[in-house]
Amino acid sequence: GAGVSQSPSNKVTEKGKDVELRCDPISGHTALYWYRQSLGQGLEFLIYFQGNSAPDKSGLPSDRFSAERTGGSVSTLTIQRTQQEDSAVYLCASSGSSSGNTIYFGEGSWLTVV
């Protein structure tokens, strides 16, 4: 697609429920990233996929967070047993040789845990 697409754009969930956030990267981009943006906290790196290599999961804050990338394209970030502190904007980004390896961001999924 023309840009990085994320869904849902907004999600309100009850504490303890699981949520899935979806990211569709720019076509042809081999690298995909998830970041979390909390109020006043800047952007926190979560996970990075590059081609068929094992993902860099070093930023995932707890084992409640996981992500997968199917077929080297679409990615899903899953948060299990959500907590109120998980409320944030979850940003997906992608990069590839077609964009000079510059990272381009989607508009984010706003998650509110009540």
Next chain:
Amino acid sequence: AQSVTQPDIHITVSEGASLELRCNYSYGATPYLFWYVQSPGQGLQLLLKYFSGDTLVQGIKGFEAEFKRSQSSFNLRKPSVHWSDAAEYFCAVGGQAGTALIFGKGTTLSVSS
């Protein structure tokens, strides 16, 4: 440790005045440097990037940034600010192409008339 520091949390400038947003980084390898802008409720838009070569880089919307290796800085400048420039600005550093970026905490720019 790898990090990005944006010392100014909030800056207010008058419309038409010049702007400089500061960014300092700590990175163990050759840095790739970026500035992104985020308007309220929007995603991040790339303003400019530095990979190599000329240390003064031009970006979109009239912004420029200068890489100073000796000072580990990559400050963003604009000679004349417009009200539409009000937004949050993020500096970021990364390594070889495609690696994840480390972001600063951002600087919020307000523009007064």
